[in-house]
Amino acid sequence: MPADVVTMEKVVSLCKRRGFVFPSSEIYGGLGSSYDYGHYGVLLKNHVKDQWWRAMLRERDDIVALDSAIIQHPETWVASGHLAGFTDPLVDCRACKLRFRADQLEEGHCGRKPSQPPGSTDACELTEARDFNLMFQTTIGPVKDEGATVYLRPETAQGIFLNFKNYLQFSRKKPPFGIAQVGKSFRNEITTGNFVFRMREFEQMEMEYFVAPNQAPHWFEHWLAQRMNWYTRLGIRPDHLRLRAHEPEELSHYSSATSDIEYRFPPPATPAREAGGGRWSELEGIANRGDFDLKSHTERSGQKLEYVDTASGERYVPYVIEPAAGADRAALAFLLDAYDEDEIGGERRTVLRLHPLLAPVKVAVLPLVRKDGQPKLAHEVHHALRERLGAEYDEGGAIGRRYRRQDEIGTPWAVTIDHESLENRTVTVRDRDSLAQQRIAIDELGDELERRLREPWRSPKLSG
Amino acid sequence: MPADVVTMEKVVSLCKRRGFVFPSSEIYGGLGSSYDYGHYGVLLKNHVKDQWWRAMLRERDDIVALDSAIIQHPETWVASGHLAGFTDPLVDCRACKLRFRADQLEEGHCGRKPSQPPGSTDACELTEARDFNLMFQTTIGPVKDEGATVYLRPETAQGIFLNFKNYLQFSRKKPPFGIAQVGKSFRNEITTGNFVFRMREFEQMEMEYFVAPNQAPHWFEHWLAQRMNWYTRLGIRPDHLRLRAHEPEELSHYSSATSDIEYRFPPPATPAREAGGGRWSELEGIANRGDFDLKSHTERSGQKLEYVDTASGERYVPYVIEPAAGADRAALAFLLDAYDEDEIGGERRTVLRLHPLLAPVKVAVLPLVRKDGQPKLAHEVHHALRERLGAEYDEGGAIGRRYRRQDEIGTPWAVTIDHESLENRTVTVRDRDSLAQQRIAIDELGDELERRLREPWRSPKLSG
Numbered sequence: 001m002p003a004d005v006v007t008m009e010k011v012v013s014l015c016k017r018r019g020f021v022f023p024s025s026e027i028y029g030g031l032g033s034s035y036d037y038g039h040y041g042v043l044l045k046n047h048v049k050d051q052w053w054r055a056m057l058r059e060r061d062d063i064v065a066l067d068s069a070i071i072q073h074p075e076t077w078v079a080s081g082h083l084a085g086f087t088d089p090l091v092d093c094r095a096c097k098l099r100f101r102a103d104q105l106e107e108g109h110c111g112r113k114p115s116q117p118p119g120s121t122d123a124c125e126l127t128e129a130r131d132f133n134l135m136f137q138t139t140i141g142p143v144k145d146e147g148a149t150v151y152l153r154p155e156t157a158q159g160i161f162l163n164f165k166n167y168l169q170f171s172r173k174k175p176p177f178g179i180a181q182v183g184k185s186f187r188n189e190i191t192t193g194n195f196v197f198r199m200r201e202f203e204q205m206e207m208e209y210f211v212a213p214n215q216a217p218h219w220f221e222h223w224l225a226q227r228m229n230w231y232t233r234l235g236i237r238p239d240h241l242r243l244r245a246h247e248p249e250e251l252s253h254y255s256s257a258t259s260d261i262e263y264r265f266p267p268p269a270t271p272a273r274e275a276g277g278g279r280w281s282e283l284e285g286i287a288n289r290g291d292f293d294l295k296s297h298t299e300r301s302g303q304k305l306e307y308v309d310t311a312s313g314e315r316y317v318p319y320v321i322e323p324a325a326g327a328d329r330a331a332l333a334f335l336l337d338a339y340d341e342d343e344i345g346g347e348r349r350t351v352l353r354l355h356p357l358l359a360p361v362k363v364a365v366l367p368l369v370r371k372d373g374q375p376k377l378a379h380e381v382h383h384a385l386r387e388r389l390g391a392e393y394d395e396g397g398a399i400g401r402r403y404r405r406q407d408e409i410g411t412p413w414a415v416t417i418d419h420e421s422l423e424n425r426t427v428t429v430r431d432r433d434s435l436a437q438q439r440i441a442i443d444e445l446g447d448e449l450e451r452r453l454r455e456p457w458r459s460p461k462l463s464g
Numbered sequence: 465m466p467a468d469v470v471t472m473e474k475v476v477s478l479c480k481r482r483g484f485v486f487p488s489s490e491i492y493g494g495l496g497s498s499y500d501y502g503h504y505g506v507l508l509k510n511h512v513k514d515q516w517w518r519a520m521l522r523e524r525d526d527i528v529a530l531d532s533a534i535i536q537h538p539e540t541w542v543a544s545g546h547l548a549g550f551t552d553p554l555v556d557c558r559a560c561k562l563r564f565r566a567d568q569l570e571e572g573h574c575g576r577k578p579s580q581p582p583g584s585t586d587a588c589e590l591t592e593a594r595d596f597n598l599m600f601q602t603t604i605g606p607v608k609d610e611g612a613t614v615y616l617r618p619e620t621a622q623g624i625f626l627n628f629k630n631y632l633q634f635s636r637k638k639p640p641f642g643i644a645q646v647g648k649s650f651r652n653e654i655t656t657g658n659f660v661f662r663m664r665e666f667e668q669m670e671m672e673y674f675v676a677p678n679q680a681p682h683w684f685e686h687w688l689a690q691r692m693n694w695y696t697r698l699g700i701r702p703d704h705l706r707l708r709a710h711e712p713e714e715l716s717h718y719s720s721a722t723s724d725i726e727y728r729f730p731p732p733a734t735p736a737r738e739a740g741g742g743r744w745s746e747l748e749g750i751a752n753r754g755d756f757d758l759k760s761h762t763e764r765s766g767q768k769l770e771y772v773d774t775a776s777g778e779r780y781v782p783y784v785i786e787p788a789a790g791a792d793r794a795a796l797a798f799l800l801d802a803y804d805e806d807e808i809g810g811e812r813r814t815v816l817r818l819h820p821l822l823a824p825v826k827v828a829v830l831p832l833v834r835k836d837g838q839p840k841l842a843h844e845v846h847h848a849l850r851e852r853l854g855a856e857y858d859e860g861g862a863i864g865r866r867y868r869r870q871d872e873i874g875t876p877w878a879v880t881i882d883h884e885s886l887e888n889r890t891v892t893v894r895d896r897d898s899l900a901q902q903r904i905a906i907d908e909l910g911d912e913l914e915r916r917l918r919e920p921w922r923s924p925k926l927s928g
Contacts, residue, residue: 019528019634025537027626027765031604031614036532036627039635043529058851064483065507068500069665070648073489138602138616140495140652140664150495152602152616162491163500170483171503172860184534184648188604200604201533301491387522396636 006339007266011332012195014350018409020044020335021196033199040409043360043390045203045331049182051357052205052325055230056180063178063207064171068159070184071150077135079300080158080293081253082151087131090190093118094125101191102129136186136200152186157322160208161293164305175307175318176219178209182327196328197265197281203327210307210318213291217257219321220288224259227284227323231261231330235355235459236337240264242280254292260285261325263333283333284325291317334358338410340461344435352410353433353461356453362389363449364406368418370395378417381427381442385415388446389453407432413449433460470803471730475796476659478814482872484508484799485660497663504873507824507854509667509795513646515821516669516789519694520644527642527671528635532623534648535614541599543764544622544757545717546615551595554654557582558589565655566593600650600664616650621786624672625757628769639771639782640683642673646791660792661729661745667791674771674782677755681721683785684752688723691748691787695725695794699819699923700801704728706744718756724749725789727797747797748789755781798822802874804925808899816874817897817925820917826853827913828870832882834859842881845891845906849879852910853917871896877913897924 015021019038023030037045056063077083089102096111100118110116110124118124136152153159160179167179182205189200196202211219224243232238246258262280294305294317308315338354356362365382367374375395385391392411394402399416406414414430416437421427425442429449440448479485483502487494501509520527541547553566560575564582574580574588582588600616617623624643631643646669653664660666675683688707696702710722728742758769758781772779802818820826829846831838839859849855856875858866863880870878878894880901885891891909892901904912 017634019630022627022630024533025540025626027629027761027767027769028537028539031533031535031537034533034535036530036623038530038627038630039528042531045531054851058854061846061850061857064503066500066502067506067509069488069495069498071495071498071650071665073492073495075492076489136602136604138600140600141654159500162489163486163502165491166480166483166486166502170481186535190605201535297491303491305491382525386525387518390522393525 005341006336008195008336010350011335011339014339014352014408015041015195015335020409033193034201035196035199040360041331044335044354044358044410045327047358047360048331048334049203049205049327051234052182052230052327052330053180055226056178056207062173062176063180063209064167064173066160066163066167066179066181067183068156068163068181070153070186071138071140072153072159072162074148074150075300076158076162076297077151079296080161081296082135082154082158083133085253086135086154087133088190089129090132091118091129092127094127096124099190100126104191107191132190134187134189136188154187155185155324156181156183156204156206157208157324158293160206161297161305164210164294164297165303168307174309176209176211176215178207180205180207182206194265194281196332199328205325205327205330207323208289209321209323211321213316213319216288216290216319216321220257220286223286223321223323227261227286227325231263231283231333233456234334234358235353235457236263236333237459237462240333240337241283244280252287254289255287256290258285258287263329263336265333266336283329284323286321286323289320289322291319293320294318337459337461349404349407351407351432353459354410354412355457355459356412357457359410359412360390361392361406361409361411362413362453363391364402364411364414365391365393366399366402366414366416367395368399368416372419373422374417374419377421381415381417381445385446385449389449403430413452415445469805470800472659472800474814475799475803478803478816478872479505479659479799484873497657498665499660499663504824505795508799508818508822508874509791511822511824512795512798513667513669513791515698516646516694516791516794517644519690520642520671526637526640527644527673528631528637530624530627530631530643530645531647532620532627532645534617534650535602535604536617536623536626538612538614539764540622540626540761541615543760544625545760546599546618546622547597549717550599550618551597552654553593554596555582555590555593558591560588563654564590568655571655596654598651598653600652618651619649619788620645620647620668620670621672621788622757624670625761625769628674628758628761629767632771638773640673640675640679642671644669644671646670658729658745660796663792669789669791669794671787672753673785673787675785677780677783680752680754680783680785684721684750687750687785687787691725691750691789695747695797697920698798698822699817699921700727700797701923701926704797704801705747708744716751718753719751720754722749722751727793727800729797730800747793748787750785750787753784753786755783757784758782801923801925813868813871815871815896817923818874818876819921819923820876821921823874823876824854825856825870825873825875826877826917827855828866828875828878829855829857830863830866830878830880831859832863832880836883837886838881838883841885845879845881845909849910849913853913867894877916879909 020041022036024034024036025031091102098111100108105119106117108118110118140150185204242262244260260282261284263283264278298305306317338352340351365378367378382393412432416428426439428437430437484505486500488498488500489495555566562575564572569583570581572582574582604612604614649668706726708724724746725748726744727747762769770781802816804815829842831842846857876896880892889906890903894901
């Protein structure tokens, strides 16, 4: 089987057909680069977020959770530097009237000669670049001209810094410790696209890890390893991931070191696809933010944001190591890496080889025929599994077609009820990847599937 | 013990002290009626949402999930009626310069004579009432004067109606079926307050249930019963809940019947507390929205939003029954109803008698002393429980103080490791409510606690 049958179009098409992701506000013609998650997309993304929380809260003792407001006090963005510096340089074309990012002209298309990037042809007459802030602005209070101007947060991180003092007090944690948050952020980007990869409204999974300054390099390395491991153990092929350290000139003003975890996305269009090609793009950034944020907020607010060791009397402003991941990008990467095609009995099959923990539905329950008491027993089995695992019942159409449908949404196991089931209360369990069928007693089914769900897992694509 | 020791102040104070809820952007002086959820608040609210999803997706087969964008196409709000009609009538006082809701003058306080409501005294000279739209407005696209005006959604429901057609196609559901969604909504209210009860940024749990028009009254009753049951089985006292049918003149333009599930909130201030008093306020509204939404979006978009039965050829625009709950209000109601005080050995104790499924932490693991190998064994026990259930380790301070801390965050069970534990690998399990201590083998601990977690539960306050 070819190692790389996946293209972005195939996954976008499957996402729409099977109810993972729909273009937002579609009946009104859509809203550029805005998407709604359908049923299976909600389940998949929830499982991605669950696994992130699990890695942060359940596999260690040094991290606590936060959920801060999207609209924060506007001073936040003065201190963080976003109000002054969170900008893109934009240029306008006087001829075609389109607007482009000055630093990404080679990726744009001139409105008059779409085969050409703007600026490369005499058709496009570009203005000087001007800086535009990427924060969405709105007004709080009921009247526009009297209300206060506020911003939708462009990152969740600042909510964590604002609460640093509260957390020292109630949590009794001391460095090294972290505060983790999952939630929506908003950036008014001009260059969006590539499906859910870059949207103006997106969901982040960020954690700020506070450490003694001299320990920062050690913890930076620790989090690089931890986060790479999280993606691979949930099924991303190691050769589809890489760590890329930012060059000194690429670093943000607050960071002394940043590395991106990059994923090898397939190119958007099949015709543009090169042999063995693909585009490395950021899934997650891991940054050493130093003491920039806590110091800035201390200056701006007048509140001392520092750690005081009551035993030794030592006091310092902690350094911060930040693994900042995108929930939408992670879900997309898991989908892309799981996408596969093979042949069963001469028929082409599309299958999502998702890690069972990420699969939207864990088990499908299918009566072989819609008679002879099979649906009744299947409902009984389904109801027992549904609450424990998340299960789906399907009695419509030929059994082969029902298997294919579950394969396409990545369901790892299908339980079939047949005439023998009614005689001896056993069922067959079909494995999505190996296609092996095993006969199991109904009474042992729940325990057996929960056991399989907890087993270490390795993508079958790796041996392909 | 008094049935009703709880006041809003006590709960607000506990929420801050123990890390459930903090005023947002506090280091910058806060942002009116905006709150951040701290560690235990995140866990509690996540458990509330989990239980809602469970009731929607895992206990029945007729509901699917959606997660639509916060910023939708602006035509959405033309069709829904929000752009024209989602307004509050506001009046200004020419003397004190404050602004009030014209329909809530009796609850306001004049800026000059705070003991008096505006309008009741000659100090306050009110303008005529004017209508102000409650939607937050922002601009998409990088430049204010050229971008498009869009709105932050004031309800999640409309995202469901926009996707109705997609769901008919991929999900193969037919009426009666529902689409459920959890997410943030935004309303630029002038009257906020009462802690997290009324915030401008809040989280909804909404489900739109599509039915044949003649079945609407039946399903309306069904959902009233289902939703009342959800609150009581998760621990709200039945006498703290009531169903209140809207009067005809109270109904929204789209609804032929609406009932609110109301909770008896304690009054905000102790001095204002009356004997047996309290204020009934809406937790959730259950509405028969008829075919208003699907018809409006059909008209506005030109896309036919109707159901066609392929077998019978019957076609109709489904009616919609909507149970719309607030996640923040639900979490607050569970906290208020769980709050209790009692006495142990002559000492006053504050305890949150939360349903174990809602409790932020399920089990605390406590070595009796910080020596003799007890911490090592306690860590082993903690690590085994942490991944399965959500557990906390605490070795700091006297055991009684550690129990109190867990009582205050509502942890149902505390496992104590003592000298006997090292001899025979047994531990004591202390119950938060009965205070009973039971000796259990370490190897059976996980199974035993999971069993207890699944048991039906009844608040001990009910027998108090």
